[in-house]
Amino acid sequence: MLALQRNWAVVGLALLLAMGLAGPLLLGLSAPGFYVEVLLGGLMSGVMYSLVALGFVLIFKASGVFNFAQGAMVLFAALAVARMAEVMPLAVAFVLAAGVMAILAWLIERLVLRHLVNQDAVVLLMATLGITYFLDGFGQTIWGSDIYKIETGLPKTPLLILEGLFDGGILVNTEDFVAAAIAALLVLALALFFQKTPTGRALRAVADDHQAAQSIGIPLNRIWVIVWAVAGFVALVAGVIWGSKLGVQFSLSLIALKALPVVILGGFTSVPGAIIGGLIIGVGEKFAEVFLGPVLVRWFDLAGGGIENWFAYVLALLFLLVRPEGLFGERHIDRV
Amino acid sequence: MTRREVGDTLLSVDDVWLSFGGVKALQGVSFDVRQHEIRAIIGPNGAGKSSMLNVINGVYHPQQGRIAFRGKVRTAMDPHEAAEQGFGRTFQSLALFKGMSVLDNIMSGRNLRMKTGLLLQALHVGPARREELRHRAFVEQIIDFLEIQAYRKTPVGRLPYGLQKRVDLGRALAMEPAILLLDEPMAGMNIEEKQDMSRFVLDVNDEFGTTIVLIEHDMGVVMDISDRVVVLDYGKKIGDGTPDEVRENQQVIDAYLGVAH
Numbered sequence: 001m002l003a004l005q006r007n008w009a010v011v012g013l014a015l016l017l018a019m020g021l022a023g024p025l026l027l028g029l030s031a032p033g034f035y036v037e038v039l040l041g042g043l044m045s046g047v048m049y050s051l052v053a054l055g056f057v058l059i060f061k062a063s064g065v066f067n068f069a070q071g072a073m074v075l076f077a078a079l080a081v082a083r084m085a086e087v088m089p090l091a092v093a094f095v096l097a098a099g100v101m102a103i104l105a106w107l108i109e110r111l112v113l114r115h116l117v118n119q120d121a122v123v124l125l126m127a128t129l130g131i132t133y134f135l136d137g138f139g140q141t142i143w144g145s146d147i148y149k150i151e152t153g154l155p156k157t158p159l160l161i162l163e164g165l166f167d168g169g170i171l172v173n174t175e176d177f178v179a180a181a182i183a184a185l186l187v188l189a190l191a192l193f194f195q196k197t198p199t200g201r202a203l204r205a206v207a208d209d210h211q212a213a214q215s216i217g218i219p220l221n222r223i224w225v226i227v228w229a230v231a232g233f234v235a236l237v238a239g240v241i242w243g244s245k246l247g248v249q250f251s252l253s254l255i256a257l258k259a260l261p262v263v264i265l266g267g268f269t270s271v272p273g274a275i276i277g278g279l280i281i282g283v284g285e286k287f288a289e290v291f292l293g294p295v296l297v298r299w300f301d302l303a304g305g306g307i308e309n310w311f312a313y314v315l316a317l318l319f320l321l322v323r324p325e326g327l328f329g330e331r332h333i334d335r336v
Numbered sequence: 337m338t339r340r341e342v343g344d345t346l347l348s349v350d351d352v353w354l355s356f357g358g359v360k361a362l363q364g365v366s367f368d369v370r371q372h373e374i375r376a377i378i379g380p381n382g383a384g385k386s387s388m389l390n391v392i393n394g395v396y397h398p399q400q401g402r403i404a405f406r407g408k409v410r411t412a413m414d415p416h417e418a419a420e421q422g423f424g425r426t427f428q429s430l431a432l433f434k435g436m437s438v439l440d441n442i443m444s445g446r447n448l449r450m451k452t453g454l455l456l457q458a459l460h461v462g463p464a465r466r467e468e469l470r471h472r473a474f475v476e477q478i479i480d481f482l483e484i485q486a487y488r489k490t491p492v493g494r495l496p497y498g499l500q501k502r503v504d505l506g507r508a509l510a511m512e513p514a515i516l517l518l519d520e521p522m523a524g525m526n527i528e529e530k531q532d533m534s535r536f537v538l539d540v541n542d543e544f545g546t547t548i549v550l551i552e553h554d555m556g557v558v559m560d561i562s563d564r565v566v567v568l569d570y571g572k573k574i575g576d577g578t579p580d581e582v583r584e585n586q587q588v589i590d591a592y593l594g595v596a597h
Contacts, residue, residue: 193458197457197458197464198443198446198447198450198452198457198468199454199457199458200457201436201440201443201444201447202444202447204433204435204436204440205433205436205444205447207435208432208433208434208435208436209431209432209433209434211395211415211427211431212427212431212432212433212507213433213444214414214415214416214419215393215415215416215418215419215424215425215427215431216419216424216444216445216447216448216507216508216511217416217419217420217447217448217511218416218444218447219414219416220416226454
């Protein structure tokens with residue numbers, strides 16, 4: 001009976017999401033062209049959320065650590081690229097920054113994680129909180145605390161596409177489009193790396209069972225360095241993309257908070273979950289802002305702004321209520 | 337069946353003491369394991385069997401005592417170092433990579449033998465690809481040997497218990513260990529599954545020449561397949577010898593029948 005109720009709640013949520021997606025078009029709130037435009041915009045920012053969420057999931061899977069510092073890593077990496085790019089080509093700065101993130105991963109394992117093995121999850125979370133504040137401050141110490149720019153050299157002018165298909169065409173931002181493509185490629189490359197290489201297999205093995213992984217000769221320490229370095233690289237890519245869009249500044253580290261609802265939605269241990277969760281949140285947010293906002297204004301006489309700020313969290317809350325393990329997370333069944 | 341000749345001492349455990357707080361898990365246990373033999377460690381619940389296995393495998397570090405492998409006394413080591421030296425093991429409560437396929441689980445046992453660097457692996461070219469194929473061929477032999485061909489791509493979590501135990505054995509075999517440590521390989525099995533597992537253990541010993549140390553709670557099956565048996569009770573060794581000798585040992589009989597100490 002309980003299972004049935006649970007399933008109904010899940011079905012209800014799925015219906016709600018589907019209605020939210022199709023509603024604007026069916027209710028005639030939007031012209032098809034504009035609808036596709038908003039959808040694309042949502043997907044593009046969704047890919048970026050996925051990227052940050054991916055960093056969380058990688059580390060959580062491999063070490064059971066909820067890495068609160070992921071956002072700080074994004075900021076730190078972006079700062080490194082922005083400041084180094086002032087004196088060298090962007091590509092060189094990027095490669096150097098990747099090296100910096102790898103060294104950072106090694107240091108974190110060496111100085112923090114290694115000494116906290118087998119401690120409670122709360123202890124590890126606190127440790128990553130410490131890393132967060134250290135990185136935020138240390139980043140300022142090294143790189144400074146102004147707003148810096150990353151010039152990717154991509155045209156910022158919007159592009160009109162599919163003019164034949166939709167009346168008036170669809171406006172897309174070239175920079176966004178390239179960024180989304182790069183993020184998608186990175187996600188694909190990571191997925192292949194995890195599924196197809198021996199190191200990827202070892203990473204998955206550690207994620208599944210620490211003890212067994214050690215017993216077949218997989219050194220946990222090395223795996224953790226690799227995972228944190230990969231998460232650092234993901235943070236670097238996210239940092240460069242977001243930084244070039246919004247400027248490199250402290251608020252970049254706050255996008256980690258946006259990744260939180262994404263991992264709740266997708267499941268803490270699922271890479272595909274992080275990707276799809278990011279897309280759902282990205283599209284959901286945009287739709288809520290663009291389509292739900294005016295409805296609230298017209299029918300309920302509200303101000304209607306700021307939906308983008310809270311929508312993701314409400315959605316995550318709904319998921320927590322009906323499907324706490326997320327879309328693809330492992331369901332915990334405890335035997336009594 | 338012709339069994340392989342038992343050789344020289346491969347592993348010797350000398351006066352090992354292990355305690356957790358006030359609990360004395362092992363109190364001065366000594367025994368040796370010879371090349372190619374099947375050596376069982378038996379004893380009632382809480383006798384210290386699993387602790388002994390975990391000491392050999394590097395999970396626990398004994399407070400006192402020496403362990404010599406191939407004549408070399410070793411200092412404290414981690415499980416992955418034990419693995420590098422040639423110790424393979426299975427687990428009593430299955431510790432498989434549940435989300436991964438049977439093939440991936442067993443392939444992961446080849447991890448130590450894969451030498452190509454991260455970059456070549458990532459690019460999946462030349463040497464990395466050839467290496468993967470070579471190891472895959474070896475793993476296929478193990479899959480054939482354990483008769484689990486039909487489940488190659490099945491996620492291990494979906495297999496019935498008896499088959500999961502086989503995959504666990506397969507993963508350890510893939511390491512080509514010098515010593516294979518089996519932690520209650522027959523626990524929770526029905527008679528038929530126990531017979532299958534006994535056959536696999538004997539065949540591994542026979543075909544691969546692997547030295548096997550196995551822990552069992554239940555005396556029955558073990559007595560039939562072991563060359564020599566160590567009996568532990570309350571962390572102390574109370575018997576050591578061939579199955580027949582051990583069966584005759586009054587202390588062992590008392591321990592199993594629950595005579596007051």
